[in-house]
Structures are given as structure tokens and as C-alpha cells.
Amino acid sequence: MASENPVIETRDLTIQFGGHVAVNQVSCAFYPGTLTSIVGPNGAGKTTWFNLISGQLRPTSGQVLLHGEDISRLPAPTRADKGLGRAFQLTNLFPNLTVLENTRLAVASRYNIGYNFWNMAARRQDITDKAMHYLTQVKLAHRADYVANGLPHGDQRKLEVGLLLALEPEVFMFDEPTAGMSVDEVPIILDLIADIKAREDKVVLLVEHKMDVVRSLSDRIVVLHNGELVADGEPAEVIASPVVQEAYLGAAQDETEQA
């Protein structure tokens, strides 16, 4: 797999907020058909790194490459058009629109019909059908007419994932997709992620705290600590490595020892 060309790559990617270096010289490449988990303690810079890749932030220095093209200066919408899809850690929906309308907006973006100001949106049955297809995947079809705001937290998380699916990107970026979900909802999302991974041409990046999830899904684990990339490799070997034990699991172990 490493012999193929990377889809997305960061080179010496750095961002500084005042005196604080949130992401420091991170270089990493991601290949099609693989699922990479990004782990690290809170404040390690995982979400900031995601923001740099999907365009919500611009780097202080370094590059983001998509199929070898430098996209680090492009705005977020352009990157989304180029196939970078992002789901957010904090639920980030269109609160007063219905679940269906939320999803249709994602589908319509891919169809590039946003500038059509004369046809009735409701008459585009193809877009509604597509949207319903993705809502069925995230088990929200029965809630299509609900206002997003009125959904329980777990359903909002599912819709967040549904919007990403509806964008049909080449690179799927999940930021803690199962955070705050109930135990019986988590497998729905994990199965969906596993399905995406099974499609050979997609790249999946996953920020996740639940180590059992990470271990079962990942082809590869990248560890960030204090904004730096400290480990990168096969799941078993990364989890076992001393640097990870110290940086990530260290604190937890100390606590258990004390207890």
C-alpha cells in the first residue's frame, strides 16, 4: 500500500497561536484504502491538525498536499469540492432546518446546483432520494422531518456523520464521531466507517479516544503529543511502544496505580 501515491499529505505542517505552537512540523502521508486513527491526549493538536487539512485554519508554515497539489492556501469550500470531507467533533449542523434539508444541502453541494435560483428545490426528487438514502444509512430516515435542533444528542451525531457521507468525499475526516453516543448507537457508526474503509479508493482519518474502537478499526495509528507526531505505525506496535505508553496511556496508568 505504501508503494501507491498518497492521496493527502502534510509536510512540516505548523501552526502557531501567539507563542503557542499547536501543531509542530507534522509530516504524514495517507494512502487510499486505509483507515488511520489519530490519537493523543486532550490538547495534543489533533483537531487543529484536522482544521489545517480541511481548511478551517491556514498554516503558519508547511504544506498540505492533495494528490501532490499544494492546497494549504485554499479556502475550506474549495477543499470540500476537491474531495476533503469533514465531520466535526462538536456537533455542527443547520439547527433550524429539518434533518432532510440538512442532508439535501450536503447532496446539493456535490451536484453543484447552489447557484440555481429559479428551479424549486423541492422538485429535485433525485436530490431528495439521495438524501434519504444517506439518512437510511445512519438510521435517521424516520426523523427526516424533524428539526435538527430538536433531535437527541445521539441522533445529532448520526446526522453529522450523515452529512459527511452525503458529501461522498475522497477523504473522510471523522472527529470523534461516537462521542456522547449511547452504547447501542456506536456500532451503527462504526459499521458505516468500516464500510467506507472497505472501498479501496477512500481515505479515512479518525480522531478517537476509545482505544477498543481504534484497535479494532485502524490499519495504522498516528500519535500526536504536544503538537508533535511522536509515533506512527501498525496499531499493535504503536500501542505497545514506550513513547505512546508514556505520552498517551501513561497518565491513565499512573492513575490506576495510585488507585
Place this chain on the structure above:
Amino acid sequence: MIHSLLSGDYPRSRLLTVLLIAIFIGLALGPFLFSGTVAFRTMGLIVVFILVVAAYDLMLGYTHVVSFAHLMFFGFGAYGVAMALDSMGSNFTAIAVGTGASLLASIVVALLLGLLSLRVKAIFFALVTLAIAFSFMVLVNQLYTLTGGEDGMRVAVPRELGPAFRLDEPLTGFSLLGWLWGVVTNPLGLVEVTREAFFDVRANGRLLMYYVSFVITLVLFLGMLRLVNSPFGRVLLAIRENEFRAEALGYRTVYYRTAVVVLASALATIGGVMFALVTRYITPESTLDFELAVFVLLMCVIGGMGTLYGAVIGATVFLIAQNYLQDLLGVLSGWMEHVPVLAMAAPLFGSDRWLLWFGVLFVLSVYFFPTGIVGQLREWAARRSRAGEELVEGEKVDEPASHGA
């Protein structure tokens, strides 16, 4: 047919439907239903401001772009056409040139404003529009050789649109309010009351201009209704709800915001042209004043932001209140002066205090109907139909249970 005309965006409330139909009929047949110059003037203003407020709602209600320069574009249209008529003579070419030039100016300035919104956050954008609108007002006041300054300027409309242009056949109207008033006060003299209710409608160029404005507003309103229900309109809603996410989905929100600012400004310009031609006299106070900008905002909020129908209701309610609340208060205070205890409070209800009472009404309406008249009516209708649905669903759920038992 109706589905296409309204772009599938129905009033979704029985009472709202009744109100809208009443307003539509009232404006369509207005000159033949309401007698008097005040009524005619009020109807003309309602027609113009429905367009202006609906255009404002595209920005404020649908996209959450707060602009105080809307009235400036209105002024572009009003002064553009007035100056063209002044310098080129009272003909239709002058109207076309004035409209075209002011539309062009509006589009250029709105484009610059829209691109500015790329750089600055919402609150700064609002402040910048306020500053620009103020400087335009100062400019109009200072350039009195061109604009008449604070005295304003007479709009020399072509003869065909003025009072001098008369139809040969006299038209007859039937004064609805006069008749109703007569029926109540003099129920026995029904024949006489009915005969008195008929009045002559002055079939002149002003009536023609009124109907031209009516048709323009109707067509543009239906166009806007189509716009907000198009995929483009959906993106505007997405920007209102969560601009950050709209960008993450791939929408270049700056382009959309610029487009909506340009469009709303162009529509306000057309509204300004109509205003100048309908009222035939414009001053900075009647076209550009900050107070008027606040009134437009109020009409939008009272009617219900983000509903377009709210613009119709809001403009109608506000302008009727503005023109008739004074009369009503005058009657009220006159009556109070004769009552011993209430006489002290009578000055509070003087007709020049209408703005005070309108303010009270506004505060109450925002408190009790935060989503505006249209929003509230729709909410009630939705609650009622939901209650109905739950009843039906409850029956369905009960069935299998009874089978099980």
C-alpha cells in the same frame, strides 16, 4: 399553477391565507374600495414598501446579513429617476435612463459592499453600511443644486402618469368602509347608505401608476418567493443557520452573500423608482432618513423575518398604523377630554404621540410573537395539525395492542 406561482411556499396557516388574500384583494381593487387621498396614498406606499421590505428580508431574514444601507439603494432609485426626469424632461426615456443608471450604480456599490463582507465580521459590516448610508445622505443634502437639498425635489412625471392625464369615461367605486360605517350607524336607511357609498374614482395617470407599481411588486414578489425556495435560497438558509458548516460543505458563502446583497439592493432601487413616481415628491427625510431605515427593519420584524409573506403583512400593518393610528388617537384623546378623571391623561393620547403607542405595540408584539405575525400564525397552525396527527397516530398504535390482548 398556484403551486408554481407560489413556488410551493404556501402560507401554511388558514388565518394567514385569509389575511394575504384580503390584502391582495384590498390592493388590487383598492382604488375602487377606499375613497379619499389618504387611502390612495397609503395604498401606494404599501405597494412600494412590500417590495422594499421583502427585498430587505432576503438579506436579514434569509441570510442574516444586517445592512443599514438598504434605504440608500432605495434613495439611488428615487433620486436617480427624479434627477433624470428633471434634466431630460418628463418622458419615458428619462424614466428608463434614470432607472438604468441608478440600477447600475446600486449593483456596483452593492458588489463593493458584498466583497467587503468577505473581510469583516457581521457587526462591522452593519456599521460600515451605516456609515456609507449616512455619507450618501449628507451628499444628497449638500448637493442642493442637483437634489434640492433638504427641501427635496418634485418628480416631474410624464403626463401619462400624472393627475392631468384623464380617462374619458368616469369610473365608479364603492366605499366599503363608508358603507359598513353607514350600516352600523344608520341600519334603517340601507338604501340611502348604499347609494352614498358609491363614489367617483378619479381615473387619471396616478391610478395608472398605482396599477403599474402593483403589478411590478406582485411579479417581483413572486420572483423572490421562487428564489428563496430554489437551491440558491436553501444555501442562503444554510448561511443563516451556520455559515461555518456551509463552507465546510463546499459552498463559497462570500459569493452567495454578495449575490443576495446585490439582488436586494437592486430591488430596493426599483422600489425607490416606484416611490418617486407614485408620490411625485421626494426629500431626504422621506427616502433616506435613518428613521425610515428603522421602520423598514420594524416592518420586517413585525411581519416575521425569513418568511417573505411577513413583508406583506408587516408593511401593511405598519403603514396603516402610521397613517391611521394618529386619527384614532385624536378621536380617543378628544373623547377623554370630556371625561373628568381621564382628562389629565388625554395629552398622552394626542395624535402626535402615535409613535409612542406604536412603540408600545411593537414591544408587546415582539414579546408575545418573537417570530413575527407570520411565524406565530404558522406555529399555531403547525401545533394544531400536530395535535391532530398525534390523535390519529395514537389510534393506530392502540390497534395492535388491542389485538394482542
